[in-house]
Amino acid sequence: MFDLANPKKFMDFSARLLPWISGxxxxxxxxxxxxxxxxxxxDYQQGExxxxxxxxxxxxxxxxxxxxxxxxxxxxxxxxxxxLADMAAKAxxxxxxxxxxxxxxxxxxxxxxMWGAWWAWDARLTSELVLLFLYFGYMAxxxxxxxxxxxxxAAAVVALVGVVNLPVIKFSVNWxxxxxxxxxxxxxxxxxxxxSMLWPLLVMFAAYGLFFAAVLILRMRxxxxxxxxxxxxLSQARARAS
Amino acid sequence: MSEFFQMGGYxxxxxxxxxxxxxxxxxxxxxxxxxxxAAEDKVRQFERRGRGGEDGQ
Numbered sequence: 001m002f003d004l005a006n007p008k009k010f011m012d013f014s015a016r017l018l019p020w021i022s023g024x025x026x027x028x029x030x031x032x033x034x035x036x037x038x039x040x041x042x043d044y045q046q047g048e049x050x051x052x053x054x055x056x057x058x059x060x061x062x063x064x065x066x067x068x069x070x071x072x073x074x075x076x077x078x079x080x081x082x083x084l085a086d087m088a089a090k091a092x093x094x095x096x097x098x099x100x101x102x103x104x105x106x107x108x109x110x111x112x113x114m115w116g117a118w119w120a121w122d123a124r125l126t127s128e129l130v131l132l133f134l135y136f137g138y139m140a141x142x143x144x145x146x147x148x149x150x151x152x153x154a155a156a157v158v159a160l161v162g163v164v165n166l167p168v169i170k171f172s173v174n175w176x177x178x179x180x181x182x183x184x185x186x187x188x189x190x191x192x193x194x195x196s197m198l199w200p201l202l203v204m205f206a207a208y209g210l211f212f213a214a215v216l217i218l219r220m221r222x223x224x225x226x227x228x229x230x231x232x233x234l235s236q237a238r239a240r241a242s
Numbered sequence: 243m244s245e246f247f248q249m250g251g252y253x254x255x256x257x258x259x260x261x262x263x264x265x266x267x268x269x270x271x272x273x274x275x276x277x278x279x280a281a282e283d284k285v286r287q288f289e290r291r292g293r294g295g296e297d298g299q
């Protein structure tokens with residue numbers, strides 16, 4: 001009756017997967033927080049303020065990673081017209097916006113004691129703020145357009161256009177003079193960070209990644225249920241009319 | 243212990259970061275879970291109504 005063959009398979013599979021991913025996220029978050037607050041040493045220049053890194057860097061990295069995921073899902077949705085792809089992109093957006101917001105605010109709280117300023121209109125900070133507005137714009141399209149098929153197409157186009165901002169954020173610290181420090185992890189020369197700080201950071205990365213996966217699956221399941229509710233409503237209205 | 247909370251003089255910057263991260267991530271998870279439950283209820287409601295309609299015919 002409805003084309004739920006694939007969404008149905010997704011519902012069965014995700015129902016079994018979700019408890020494991022959520023549990024792993026909670027456990028890794030607990031370990032990560034313990035390592036970040038109690039085990040990792042203070043920095044020789046930044047002192048204890050370096051502990052902000054363990055919540056700032058994963059949020060900032062995932063703010064871009066989630067956008068890349070959203071754009072990829074949007075591209076798949078436009079090319080293959082697979083309903084799950086639209087739902088994945090739509091479900092990812094608020095999580096990505098949350099990470100972007102956290103990257104900006106924790107960055108600001110880190111910038112004040114280290115640079116002496118809450119905010120600077122430099123390339124890294126400004127392009128990250130643009131990313132937040134891209135997420136808001138993407139979500140506003142879904143909110144504003146009544147027809148879900150048209151909304152999906154318009155939102156996907158916006159998500160794809162916004163991709164140009166990702167390399168700008170990533171390489172802003174190399175292309176322009178900025179207050180923000182350059183990359184310490186993903187560089188050609190290998191990570192420039194001591195293992196005692198690298199490990200807590202990697203655990204927090206994994207925890208944030210699993211958090212994203214868990215909430216993404218939950219929100220995709222919600223989208224599938226809402227779609228099912230809509231088609232039930234439509235077919236009932238049609239049955240009454242005939 | 244109080245030394246730990248002082249964060250070497252950076253308490254005013256470190257703790258708000260952790261608190262806000264907990265609030266935003268916890269809020270996202272909570273809001274997502276609640277709207278998931280609401281969607282479940284909606285489907286159940288229409289399924290019940292659909293069955294009721296068939297019985298009446």
